[in-house]
Amino acid sequence: MKELLIIRSVSFQQLDKNLAAIAKAYPDHRISILTHEHGVMLAQKYRQVNDIYVYPYKEGFKLKNKVPVLKDKTFDVVIVPVTNITGAGFFNVLLFSLGLKASKRVLCNVRSEFKEVRRFSVLCLGLKNLAISVLSSVSTAVLAVFVIPFLPFKLRNLEKKGEL
Numbered sequence: 001m002k003e004l005l006i007i008r009s010v011s012f013q014q015l016d017k018n019l020a021a022i023a024k025a026y027p028d029h030r031i032s033i034l035t036h037e038h039g040v041m042l043a044q045k046y047r048q049v050n051d052i053y054v055y056p057y058k059e060g061f062k063l064k065n066k067v068p069v070l071k072d073k074t075f076d077v078v079i080v081p082v083t084n085i086t087g088a089g090f091f092n093v094l095l096f097s098l099g100l101k102a103s104k105r106v107l108c109n110v111r112s113e114f115k116e117v118r119r120f121s122v123l124c125l126g127l128k129n130l131a132i133s134v135l136s137s138v139s140t141a142v143l144a145v146f147v148i149p150f151l152p153f154k155l156r157n158l159e160k161k162g163e164l
Contacts, residue, residue: 002076004029005053005100009061009093010081012042014110018081021112023048026077034067061096070100078102080117085109087117091129094122 004026008015023031032051033043036058043052057065078097082090087107097105098119105122107115 002026002029003074004031004077004079005070005073005075005102006031006033006079006081007061007093007097008033008035008039008043008081009090010083012039014083015081018108018112019046019048021114022079022108025114029077032075034070061093063095063099065096066099074101074103076103078105079108079114080105081108083110085111085113087115091122091125095126098122 004022006015006019006022010018019031030050031046031048032053033046033049034053034055035043036055040052040054043049053067053069055061055065055067059065078100080087080090080093080097082093087094087109090107094105094107094117105117105119107117109115
């Protein structure tokens with residue numbers, strides 16, 4: 001039997017909807033869930049789920065945080081449910097999934113649509129995020145050079161007009 005792991009990165013209300021679609025799309029797979037400790041009891045309600053693994057950290061999913069019990073496990077599919085259409089905002093979970101042994105990774109969006117995500121795509125998304133962060137930091141620094149020297153003058157003018 002094939003192995004499928006769901007990295008629970010969404011609410012259980014959304015997972016209720018997604019799980020039916022996942023079980024239908026992957027009928028010949030044994031389904032497991034990786035969740036934080038506080039989600040174990042809620043995950044136990046799913047009849048379709050065979051194994052529940054605990055993410056042993058209090059923080060969000062990070063590539064550097066390894067799950068010892070999954071060290072020697074290989075999955076045919078790792079599914080990352082997301083709370084929007086595109087998966088934006090779930091880069092940390094996608095990056096974490098790269099640390100797991102898996103044949104393929106799939107996003108399952110809020111509409112329960114599936115999109116395979118390649119390792120290269122995740123890395124490119126990381127580079128894009130880094131580029132945007134650098135660009136916004138540089139833009140802020142450049143604007144600060146021009147705005148900060150004139151700010152005291154503008155504040156004095158507002159004070160004189162009684163607007164402050």
